[in-house]
Amino acid sequence: xxxxxxxxxxxxxxxxxxxxxxxxxxxxxxxxxxxxxxxxxxxxxxxxxxxxxxxxxxxxxxxxxxxxxxxxxxxxxxxxxxxxxxxxxxxxxxxxxxxxxxxxxxxxxxxxxxxxxxxxxxxxxxxxxxxxxxxxxxxxxxxxxxxxxxxxxxxxxxxxxxxxxxxxxxxxxxxxxxxxxxxxxxxxxxxxxxxxxxxxxxxxxxxxxxxxxxxxxxxxxxxxxxxxxxxxxxxxxxxxxxxxxxxxxxxxxxxxxxxxxxxxxxxxxxxxxxxxxxxxxxxxxxxxxxxxxxxxxxxxxxxxxxxxxxxxxxxxxxxxxxxxxxxxxxxxxxxx
Numbered sequence: 001x002x003x004x005x006x007x008x009x010x011x012x013x014x015x016x017x018x019x020x021x022x023x024x025x026x027x028x029x030x031x032x033x034x035x036x037x038x039x040x041x042x043x044x045x046x047x048x049x050x051x052x053x054x055x056x057x058x059x060x061x062x063x064x065x066x067x068x069x070x071x072x073x074x075x076x077x078x079x080x081x082x083x084x085x086x087x088x089x090x091x092x093x094x095x096x097x098x099x100x101x102x103x104x105x106x107x108x109x110x111x112x113x114x115x116x117x118x119x120x121x122x123x124x125x126x127x128x129x130x131x132x133x134x135x136x137x138x139x140x141x142x143x144x145x146x147x148x149x150x151x152x153x154x155x156x157x158x159x160x161x162x163x164x165x166x167x168x169x170x171x172x173x174x175x176x177x178x179x180x181x182x183x184x185x186x187x188x189x190x191x192x193x194x195x196x197x198x199x200x201x202x203x204x205x206x207x208x209x210x211x212x213x214x215x216x217x218x219x220x221x222x223x224x225x226x227x228x229x230x231x232x233x234x235x236x237x238x239x240x241x242x243x244x245x246x247x248x249x250x251x252x253x254x255x256x257x258x259x260x261x262x263x264x265x266x267x268x269x270x271x272x273x274x275x276x277x278x279x280x281x282x283x284x285x286x287x288x289x290x291x292x293x294x295x296x297x298x299x300x301x302x303x304x305x306x307x308x309x310x311x312x313x314x315x316x317x318x319x320x321x322x323x324x325x326x327x328x329x330x331x332x333x334x335x336x
Contacts, residue, residue: 033314035306037081037329041126041279041321045218046070047090048107058214059284060291062323064090070111074118074125080329084124086174086321087111090219091134097142098134102160108133109168116169126172126201127165129186131157138223140177140230149230154179159189166195174256176203178230187251201279202252205240205266207232211259211285218284240266241273248276257317259283261308264315271316280317282309287323302331 020030046065047054053063065073070087077085089108091100100106108127115125131154132140141154158177165173173190175182183202190198208231216223232239244255253276257267260280271278290308294301305324312320322328 033310035309035313035320035328035332037325037332038083039313039317039319040082040309040325040329041084041086041124041319042073042077042082042325043086043088043281043321043323044070044073045088045090046107046111047220048092056214056218058217058288059323060288060295062218062287064218067111067114071114071118074115074123077326078119078122080326081333082123082325082329083319084126084172085115085119086126086128087115088128088219089133094134094136094222096136097157098131101131101134101157102164104164104167106134106164109164112165112168112170116171124171125169126174127168127170129158129161129165129173129175130177131161132177132221132223133219136222138221140227141179149179151179151181151230155181155185158182159185162186162189162198163193163195166190166193166198170198172199172201172254174201174203176206176256176258178203178206178227178232181250183247183252184250199253200251201254201256202247202250203258203281204244204247204252204255205232205263205270206256206258207234207263209234209259209262209283209285211262211283214284214288234262237266237269240270244270244274248274252276254279254319256281259286260312260315260317260320261286264311267312267315267317271318277318278316279319279321280312280315282312282320282322282324284323306331 020026050066053065053069056062074085091107112127130140132138139149141149144150162173187200208228247255255274256279257263257270258281260282267280290304293299309320309322
């Protein structure tokens with residue numbers, strides 16, 4: 001006697017998930033996560049003394065901007081409808097305390113003013129608040145005579161830097177140095193000097209990652225060694241909750257997880273508990289890997305870019321810093 005074929009037909013009324021995947025319209029209607037241009041932030045580098053933008057070899061399509069090209073990039077970002085830009089300055093002069101970071105005529109502070117004048121309130125002009133681009137040793141703070149980062153001396157410099165950026169017109173300052181107490185110090189000094197409307201983005205869970213390599217080319221980093229004594233250990237997940245809680249208690253308006261794609265578990269943890277918006281930075285190494293693979297024909301570039309940013313949103317990020325922000329915004333508008 002032959003064995004009867006199994007009945008593979010689902011009973012009436014049983015859920016069949018594939019029904020909701022059958023057409024593009026159904027997939028759009030039932031999508032649980034969406035990327036919108038307003039949730040994207042474009043990092044931009046401006047280098048002192050440039051007349052024309054200079055390509056960054058390890059980040060195809062990304063440049064160090066001149067003042068003129070920065071203004072054009074900010075205008076393009078505003079027209080694309082993205083949420084903001086994050087500015088990084090590359091000075092020609094560096095010293096032990098990063099004095100150019102607090103010079104009103106320094107490259108970053110001038111760039112902030114340029115960007116605000118160009119975009120007005122059409123997007124959020126954000127500025128990196130850290131000393132690493134400005135120091136001759138490449139660390140994020142002031143060093144002791146034996147070469148260690150002096151946390152409290154660094155906070156004094158961060159306070160001065162926050163005031164300089166606020167006075168230049170920044171809407172938001174991005175504290176990326178991972179010094180203990182930095183959020184409280186910056187929030188207090190801004191409030192005490194009448195800049196209580198300037199928001200603070202705390203890089204609360206910033207890991208000592210290998211994926212920052214191309215960024216160091218972008219800012220002409222002078223770093224020798226590493227930043228493991230103040231950035232987080234990639235092995236640690238629960239520690240991120242402590243860091244985030246401290247920054248929120250100190251007055252952070254937004255908290256950041258950086259990098260994004262290799263730390264989606266951390267991002268999901270933070271998003272599940274944070275009482276303030278959560279940002280994630282799709283860093284230079286993540287960008288470079290996708291660009292390199294696409295250039296070799298190994299992956300579909302557009303699909304990979306969109307999927308990578310979608311994964312960061314799916315993990316819980318309210319906003320994503322990505323070098324594809326403007327390009328991605330264009331794709332999203334095409335599909336809407």
